[in-house]
Amino acid sequence: MEPISLTGVRILVSASSGLGLAMSEALLRAGASVALAARQSSKLDSEVKRLVDVGYDAHKLPMDVRSEDSVSDAVTWVRETWGSLDVLVNNAGIGMRTVNPRFMVEPLPFYEVTPDGFRDVIDTNLTYYFLVARGFAPMMVAQGHGKIINISMNHATMRRGVLSRMGRLVPGRSPCRTLWRKICCRTGLRSICCYRAVQRKPA
Template identity: 65%
Template sequence: MNQTYSNIDLSGINIVVTGASSGLGLAMAEGLLRAGATVALASKPGVKLDNQINRLKTAGLKAYGLPMDVRSEVSIAESAEWIRRTWGKLDVLVNNAGIGMRTVNPKFMIEPQPFFLVTPDGFRNLIDTNLTGYFLVAREFAPLMIKQGYGKIINITMNHETMQRKGFIPYGPSRAGTESLSYIMAEDLRPYGITVNMLLPGGATDTGMIPEELKSKINVPLLRPRIMVEPIIFLASNKSDGITGERISALEFSEWLNKANF
């Protein structure tokens, strides 16, 4: 079975993607838009978000800018209210907003530092964004989906190796926490007809989380953000109805489909 899901029509599907002004978030948002979905690109307000929204709208895509700070309950609540008022429904939430190891150690790829050299503020800052942020956003939008009686949440995570790698505190724990959060969310929301799945690239990706000056020193090929497009379209579509609690690697998406026999 070598079925492709890149040509699915997502017309009429309303989606929020957090951390969507660059990197994986932007690649997923644009892929969903080009599949016909209406997408709110959630990110901290600023020129970067504005420029992407203008570019996507100029291309005739149904893109909206949604200013959101995933660390702020007030900001998230305002975004949810905008969705209720403007769209009236939300089909899919993609939790993607996050910061990387460079925020605590700019040379993390070539000079890993032990956990006892990580500052408490650096640890809290990353956990508050990468893990607590996922919780806060899902907590705010889940009631809307419960009221609808349907909805899909997709939490972006990373390789298990990243959760065990030397010098990767606090990023590793943040993504390990994301996975536990996802499994429990899937069970909590199962009775309401809402699915929760995880998607990861499957390797190191060429995004802003890796400083430009370090990319040439990395001895493994970096995945392009577009690797996320086909699996995110599948997960956002009715082809994934009923699938919940799954952890899917974009790099191994075809193999996962074959094994699952969807």
């Protein structure tokens, strides 16, 4: 199969580690220009520097997906630096470890989760879908094209044992994705949802 060329394609990925970083590297290898968006940190600095040093067109874009002002600043950066955006990859998220570091062996009942911990999970894993898509969609509508790719866990994974505490996010995300797909079809945009695959160990 011929390798895919993404030369000239401008992509913003919520990334500084893990899956987001891996996707960013693959897109860069295919020739895309990629802005790695995440909260400012030494990790973001070092990863973008590493990618630039090997010749990729990688850019650091500090963005707190929970903040309207931060998202607005990121939109301004894209508009002033690139002038347009072809693909937005919504990949930000935090897991149960932020609520309970020992969730795999000592899962907490919901009533022992702190309100601040719950809000942090909801704001980072659900509200950001809206804030970031809302920020960049008008630019895509104005330019007449664009794709919004939302990364999520599948329903079966979210219902599994210790992860079921996060299952409340699935009902919230699903209507968003369905509604956005319908609206995007009317504007020339595409809204795509990709589910993380979880590899289970052999029995």
